[in-house]
Amino acid sequence: MKFTERFIADKELVEKSLHAIFRGRTPHADLYDAMNYSLLAGGKRIRPILTLECCRLCGGTDVAALSLACAVEMIHTYSLIHDDLPCMDNDELRRGKPTNHMVYGEATAVLAGDGLLTAAFETALGAGAYLPAERVLLALERLAEAAGPAGMVGGQALDMAGEGHALTLPDVEELQKLKTGALITVAAELGVIAAGGGEEERSAVRAYAQKLGLAFQIRDDILDVTGDENSLGKPIGSDVGSEKTTFVTLKGIEECGRLVERLTDEATEALSVFKDPWFLRELAQVLVGRTN
């Protein structure tokens, strides 16, 4: 109960901040509508919650972490909009709703992604009101690196290039480390940076988030085969249909299940430098579906 209440409170705090980001701006055609359509379409808000919770764990305040948390979620959202485009994964549904380009058209969807990515840096810079300038610069450096060609964008390029090809396990691991791991990892790290934590704390939450991100991705691959369409919000078997190599096609469902358990345990162990990281520990369990 304690966990669920805290999770819901964090999520509400994030949602409230996201709603405020573009409020009062002069509209330019339907650009802001398209940006808000995807930004406010729900989702678990795992990344910004990681930022908030890692900041708290290091003794920082919510206000210091919130701009950075929202920036990460904006970057995550832009990446979903662009990934769904007809020239990419060509997805028509996302979280049970029509994807951005199905509602606003391709041109606006490309621009909504561009706008969210750029505005993410504007939003992150808002942390300058609460944090020393050097700390904001460090946070931005880590964020740009994780989101850019050496991180998330590079992972998506590998993903596109790998479609229809037989990938090895190291290929798929590298791809996921960049495509989904880099942003989840930096989400956690930015919380520590916001709180003024040191390298030991940064390294601990990085390890936690890396393992957790990988576990979550493998569980996602399992659900693509075994899950039910309504709870997923997208068609079952979409990975198989596009001939993608996934952890499941490489290792089978049973071994993937064991791998998820091992990674979740390792993720929680990485938190041992902290006195009472109960929330992040429970989060890891809940995210891979062991409880709740």
Added chain:
Amino acid sequence: MKFTERFIADKELVEKSLHAIFRGRTPHADLYDAMNYSLLAGGKRIRPILTLECCRLCGGTDVAALSLACAVEMIHTYSLIHDDLPCMDNDELRRGKPTNHMVYGEATAVLAGDGLLTAAFETALGAGAYLPAERVLLALERLAEAAGPAGMVGGQALDMAGEGHALTLPDVEELQKLKTGALITVAAELGVIAAGGGEEERSAVRAYAQKLGLAFQIRDDILDVTGDENSLGKPIGSDVGSEKTTFVTLKGIEECGRLVERLTDEATEALSVFKDPWFLRELAQVLVGRTN
């Protein structure tokens, strides 16, 4: 002669820096090739030269301005890649060469744009090695604002929405102010910020760059009607073909010619707060084709 030599030297300095940006990075499929294809495809490099020259005008050093100058050019390049996409302007040629998606495919072109935009912030953050952190944060705030939904991306959204519709002169002015004016203006302003110049200098170069950007855009509209295909590097009449409202369709070629002259004069007048802004004065004349 003095002007031409200085212009060429500036251009070479910018090109050299741009060539170094992704050197030595681990390749992810053909992502870096696609990014470099457009980034190193030539062009006049007006924006980064403005940054360098405005920095010098305020007593700053090249090394302080160069990261910011390159970041602006990277953002300009990403915007061209995305604007050329089939779902946007659907252009096959840019500067006489096949556009990015014609060479690398649409998916990689979208990602190359995303990668350049994100890496632009990484590059701009490199200024932190030479400038006080507060100054870098101010530069990044202005850059993100100018490039984002309240600036360049908003302008492109207005441009897309306006296609096939009859626009008024204020519509077209607002569109160009955002789509091309915002980035040119911030290019100049970042130079002043890099040099530690004050609001008077920032305001002066903003006015100069705004007028110059508008003059250059109107001249571009004129050339789309009267120019020759080889020197433009793109088909003549492409604006007319896509039924775009331009300054020329609204005011006619002759009045547009007079407007370009008036704006160029106003641009140079805006520089009166500086002691000897000879280079920027000549640049304005050269850019709109009065000399050279």
